Amino acid sequence: MxxxxxxxxxxxxxxxxxxxxxxxxxxxxxxxxxxxxxxxxxxxxxxxxxxxxxxxxxxxxxxxxxxxxxxxxxxxxxxxxxxxxxxxxxxxxxxxxxxxxxxxxxxxxxxxxxxxxxxxxxxxxxxxxxxxxxxxxxxxxxxxxxxxxxxxxxxxxxxxxxxxxxxxxxxDFLLRGLPKMIAKDAGAQPGSAVVFDIHGPLEFMRTVRIDQEGRGTIDSAVSLGPAVTFSTDWETFLRLVCGRVRPAAVADRVKVEGDQGLANAILAHIALTP
Missing domain, CATH: 1.20.120.450 (dinb family like domain)
Structure with a gap:
């Protein structure tokens, strides 16, 4: 045992x-x-x-x-x-x-x-x-x-x-990779926030915050006025973050609000698994 x-x-x-x-x-x-x-x-x-x-x-x-x-x-x-x-x-x-x-x-x-x-x-x-x-x-x-x-x-x-x-x-394993990807790879500006609002069988909301030194953190607190908000279902989120599907193929399932340039940069780097 x-x-x-x-x-x-x-x-x-x-x-x-x-x-x-x-x-x-x-x-x-x-x-x-x-x-x-x-x-x-x-x-x-x-x-x-x-x-x-x-x-x-x-x-x-x-x-x-x-x-x-x-x-x-x-x-x-x-x-x-x-x-x-x-x-x-x-x-x-x-x-x-x-x-x-x-x-x-x-x-x-x-x-x-x-x-x-x-x-x-x-x-x-x-x-x-x-x-x-x-x-x-x-x-x-x-x-x-x-x-x-x-x-x-x-x-x-x-x-x-x-x-x-x-x-x-x-x-939780996947979410750990979002702060670095958004801060470094996608180039989110210091002081900005990016929200992921996920629905479906596993519902959750997470906010990635970029501090003044350009480092990213993630938490479950609501953000007022985020730079970008992504809304999608859990399975689509999973497929995107695991590199199983390209963002363009599921564009109709992903609602994006806010800075379109930053959103595009995030989607271009969203596949976190090798």
């Missing part, structure tokens, strides 16, 4: 989401594994392969020794290469091979997490050898699994879990 109560909610949210993925893909026939998803260049099989690969790495399994094909256009960085290797190694796996490996990986990883006795501040080795706390690593895995659950749901036409416990953790 997990010793630290601070960790257990992450494990519960991760469990709910990865088991939902298992239920989604278990009945798929061979051809359905090739359906494209909004995750750029990845099919249903590729998304599930990515989830399996990352969880196997968390289990301490050795990374596969594999040379990627030279014609993969989306491999433009070492990080992209790093996450593509476990995906490409499974591109020819059959549906039964995929479902059995996913199920077995969930069993192994769930057992590992049930026996987790380290504290939330324990330093851990994350992706590409990056050092982070155990709490942050679990938060990141919960975020990643839930976002890919949603990729699969959209690809398969089975919406759901948009307000699940993992969805809340994913929201």
């Amino acid at each position: 997990t010793v630290h109560s601070k960790i257990q909610p992450y494990i519960d949210a991760w469990t709910h989401s990865i088991e939902s993925i298992n239920e989604l893909v278990a009945p798929l026939v061979e051809g359905e594994w090739n359906r494209p998803t909004e995750c750029p260049y990845w099919s249903v099989r590729d998304v599930v392969s990515h989830v399996i690969g990352y969880e196997c790495e968390m289990l301490g399994d050795p990374r596969p020794i594999h040379t990627l094909p030279s014609d993969l256009r989306h491999i433009t960085s070492e990080f992209a290469r790093y996450i593509e290797v476990p995906v490409d190694t499974r591109r020819h796996h059959t549906a039964p091979e995929m479902t059995s490996e996913l199920e077995y990986t969930i069993i192994r990883r769930s057992r590992q997490l049930r026996n987790e006795s380290r504290g939330p501040e324990q330093s851990m080795r994350g992706p590409m050898g990056q050092e982070m706390t155990l709490e942050h690593l679990l938060w990141m895995r919960t975020f990643d699994v839930w976002v890919h659950e949603q990729d699969l749901r959209r690809a398969l036409g089975t919406p759901g879990n948009l307000a699940s416990p993992a969805a809340v953790y994913a929201r």
Whole structure:
């Protein structure tokens, strides 16, 4: 049993989401594994392969020794290469091979997490050898699994879990990136504020404020006279911030009020995930 109560909610949210993925893909026939998803260049099989690969790495399994094909256009960085290797190694796996490996990986990883006795501040080795706390690593895995659950749901036409416990953790994970993006990348002026008014299954309002030194912060307090206000639904916000869709493709779902120039700059940089 997990010793630290601070960790257990992450494990519960991760469990709910990865088991939902298992239920989604278990009945798929061979051809359905090739359906494209909004995750750029990845099919249903590729998304599930990515989830399996990352969880196997968390289990301490050795990374596969594999040379990627030279014609993969989306491999433009070492990080992209790093996450593509476990995906490409499974591109020819059959549906039964995929479902059995996913199920077995969930069993192994769930057992590992049930026996987790380290504290939330324990330093851990994350992706590409990056050092982070155990709490942050679990938060990141919960975020990643839930976002890919949603990729699969959209690809398969089975919406759901948009307000699940993992969805809340994913929201908070994404919101942390807005202040830097708006202050630095989009160039919002000191003293300005940008409001995101999100409705739907997960409703929230957040204000990004730029201080006089040009640093951004985020809070839930109402802002009077913001420079820009974005109003949209939670799923559209998610798709934009995760780079699943271009702003022009969902312009009819995003209401913008205020400084159009700043709004355009924010939308040009809104995709926060690699």
